[in-house]
Amino acid sequence: MKNYTLISTEDLSEKGRLTMHEQLGLSGAEISFNQLPAGVNVPFIHKHKQNEEIYVILEGSGYLSIDDEVIDIKKGDVFKISPNGERCIKACEENAISFMCIQVKENSLNGFSETDGVILEEKPKF
Amino acid sequence: MKNYTLISTEDLSEKGRLTMHEQLGLSGAEISFNQLPAGVNVPFIHKHKQNEEIYVILEGSGYLSIDDEVIDIKKGDVFKISPNGERCIKACEENAISFMCIQVKENSLNGFSETDGVILEEKPKF
Numbered sequence: 513m514k515n516y517t518l519i520s521t522e523d524l525s526e527k528g529r530l531t532m533h534e535q536l537g538l539s540g541a542e543i544s545f546n547q548l549p550a551g552v553n554v555p556f557i558h559k560h561k562q563n564e565e566i567y568v569i570l571e572g573s574g575y576l577s578i579d580d581e582v583i584d585i586k587k588g589d590v591f592k593i594s595p596n597g598e599r600c601i602k603a604c605e606e607n608a609i610s611f612m613c614i615q616v617k618e619n620s621l622n623g624f625s626e627t628d629g630v631i632l633e634e635k636p637k638f
Numbered sequence: 639m640k641n642y643t644l645i646s647t648e649d650l651s652e653k654g655r656l657t658m659h660e661q662l663g664l665s666g667a668e669i670s671f672n673q674l675p676a677g678v679n680v681p682f683i684h685k686h687k688q689n690e691e692i693y694v695i696l697e698g699s700g701y702l703s704i705d706d707e708v709i710d711i712k713k714g715d716v717f718k719i720s721p722n723g724e725r726c727i728k729a730c731e732e733n734a735i736s737f738m739c740i741q742v743k744e745n746s747l748n749g750f751s752e753t754d755g756v757i758l759e760e761k762p763k764f
Contacts, residue, residue, distance in 0.1 A: 515723030516704050521714040524694070532692075533750065536718040540690050540742030541667065542750035543716070557758045562748060564666050566658075568650070568738070577762035578642050588647040590669070592662040597641030600762040612694070615754070616666030620746035622688060624659065624668035628741070632683045636703035636726040 525571040525610035542615040548574070553602030560595040563615045567591050572609035575602045594618065651697040651736035668741040674700070679728030686721040689741045693717050698735035701728045720744065
């Protein structure tokens with residue numbers, strides 16, 4: 513069995529909503545790509561039971577309603593929201609917004625990079 | 639204490655390497671943004687002990703050396719690599735490649751979206 517799965521898309525920022533968990537066989541995250549047209553918000557506020565979410569703004573700009581605050585967000589912003597954060601995203605009136613959302617279980621990561629990665633002697637097959 | 643942390647960057651695809659774990663206080667993932675100049679590859683092959691990695695190609699094109707295969711990769715591709723996969727990425731001779739790498743612990747996600755999210759009655763503060 514292969515150690516990888518791959519999805520090829522033309523442009524991730526132009527999908528209405530694209531979810532990756534099933535297609536890629538993810539076991540430690542759910543990843544979705546989302547687009548909201550100008551002036552449109554996610555139709556509800558939500559929080560989470562166990563998962564922290566990391567959002568990456570890929571295109572456009574808009575607003576994040578988080579608990580009692582509203583924050584301007586734009587392309588290049590990356591933010592983490594703890595499970596209890598009450599959140600909703602809205603696109604600006606002037607433009608759509610595209611973003612990635614990564615759900616992971618809070619406190620689930622043990623090590624990473626140098627403490628989880630193993631550098632090998634083999635040479636790449638390029 | 640606020641339920642969110644945010645980093646604002648001009649353009650995520652133009653950083654040499656930008657890591658998010660410390661800056662965002664991530665607890666369930668490490669996320670990095672990486673750029674390789676044209677013709678350049680990561681200087682080693684690596685695998686992982688516990689973590690699966692999800693790569694998102696943000697700009698450009700190149701090659702993934704994975705175990706005994708070499709695969710063409712380009713903007714819009716998303717792929718997951720299991721911990722044991724022996725991997726290395728290289729940019730094409732013609733252009734740089736920019737990609738996001740998300741490290742999460744394999745099999746750590748319990749529920750997601752409908753099974754972990756809680757929809758609230760409150761209205762956003764927009």
